[in-house]
Amino acid sequence: MTTDGEERCVREAVRQHARNSAFTEAEKTISAVLSDPGVQEARARVEAAERELGTELLARLQPLQDRYDQAVAESDAGLLAGVCPGKHGRWGRICVLGHGPEAALEEPHWGRNGEGRPIVWVGSAPDDW
Numbered sequence: 001m002t003t004d005g006e007e008r009c010v011r012e013a014v015r016q017h018a019r020n021s022a023f024t025e026a027e028k029t030i031s032a033v034l035s036d037p038g039v040q041e042a043r044a045r046v047e048a049a050e051r052e053l054g055t056e057l058l059a060r061l062q063p064l065q066d067r068y069d070q071a072v073a074e075s076d077a078g079l080l081a082g083v084c085p086g087k088h089g090r091w092g093r094i095c096v097l098g099h100g101p102e103a104a105l106e107e108p109h110w111g112r113n114g115e116g117r118p119i120v121w122v123g124s125a126p127d128d129w
Contacts, residue, residue, distance in 0.1 A: 050119045050120055050121050051113075051117055051118070051119055053108070053120045054110060054117065054118035054119035054120045055117075055118050057107065057110055057118070057120060058118045061096070061097075061107065061110045064096040064097060064098070064110070065096045065111065065112065065118075067079070067096070068080075068083060068094070068096040068111075071083075082098045083095070083096060083097075083098050084096070084097045084098060084109060088109065088121070093109070093111055093112070093113055093114070093119065093121065094111045094112065095109040095110060095111045096110060096111045097109065097110060097111075107120075108120040108121060108122050109121050109122070
């Protein structure tokens with residue numbers, strides 16, 4: 001005869017196993033999709049277009065990058081708090097647009113990628129479009 005505590009432990013173990021199995025299957029599926037040559041080609045084209053447009057907007061938006069760089073160098077938390085709140089830092093991108101007048105420009109996100117090259121993107125992360 002089992003106790004209520006033992007049954008709860010068994011149910012929790014089964015639930016955890018099912019959850020882990022689902023995550024493993026999802027990771028396999030995502031990896032298969034992302035490794036498809038057509039998906040890789042589309043991603044390369046999108047990244048090339050982002051870099052090209054980033055370079056085109058460089059002259060107009062570089063002052064925002066300069067302001068951001070200066071705020072980082074001076075540890076200006078006030079100014080840094082006003083920088084774009086999008087969730088793209090984990091993707092190696094920092095948008096230098098802010099909440100102020102430049103937000104009214106209706107520009108795409110603009111900044112530099114992990115390689116330091118100017119880049120633009122739409123959405124809060126490169127893959128959420």
